[in-house]
Amino acid sequence: MKTMAWWVYLLIAVLIFCQALWIFIDARKRGENAWLWGLLGLLHVPSSLLIYLLVTRRKGKSNSH
C-alpha cells in the first residue's frame, strides 16, 4: 500500500487545527457549546466546518425572524 508523504499529514494537521480553532472562537462568540464544536472541528476537514456553518447560521436566521 502506497503511503502518503509526510507533508500531506502535516498539511492536514495544520488545516484541522486552524479549522478547530476558528470554530471554537466563533462558537464562543455566538454563545454555542464552544468546546464541543471545537472538538468536532478536530475530527474532519472540511465537513465539520460545513456542518458547523449550516447549523449555526440556520439557527441564527431562525432566531432573527
Next chain:
Amino acid sequence: MSRYWKQKEKRVRNSLSSKKLPSNLKKTKKVEKYWGEEEFNSALSSLKEPLNKFAKEMERELARIETPPLSYFTDLVHKTMSTTKKMLIIETFIFITVALAFLTMVGYILRAGYLLPVAIFFETATLLLPIVILFAPVYRRKEVQER
C-alpha cells in the same frame, strides 16, 4: 416587621371586621365598592403620618450614605471587562494545547501503525459528537463587546 406596625395592622383589621354591612347591601360589586373605598381611605389616613415619618427618616439615612464617584463605577466596568478578556484568552490557550496534544497523539498512534483503532475512534466520535452537541444544554455566554 416592627411591633408598632403590627399593632397598627391589628387595629386596622379590627376596625374593618367590626364594621357591619348595611342590610340593603348584599354581596355584590356594590358591597365591595362600599367596603373598599371607605375603609381603605380611613386606614390610609391613619397610616399616612407614620409613613411620611418613615419616608423622611429613610431620606435622612440615605443622604448620610456617600455615593461613590462615577470613576469608581467606570473602573469597576473596566476591571470586569479586562478579567473577562483574560479568561477568554486563557480558555483559547487551553483549547490550543488540547488540540495540539490531540493531533500529536493521533499522529503518534498512526506512525505506530494503529490505523484501524484510530479510524474506529474517529468514526465513533463523528457519530456521537453531533448527538451530544444537539442534546447538550447550551451555556449561553456572549463575549464582552469590544468598542
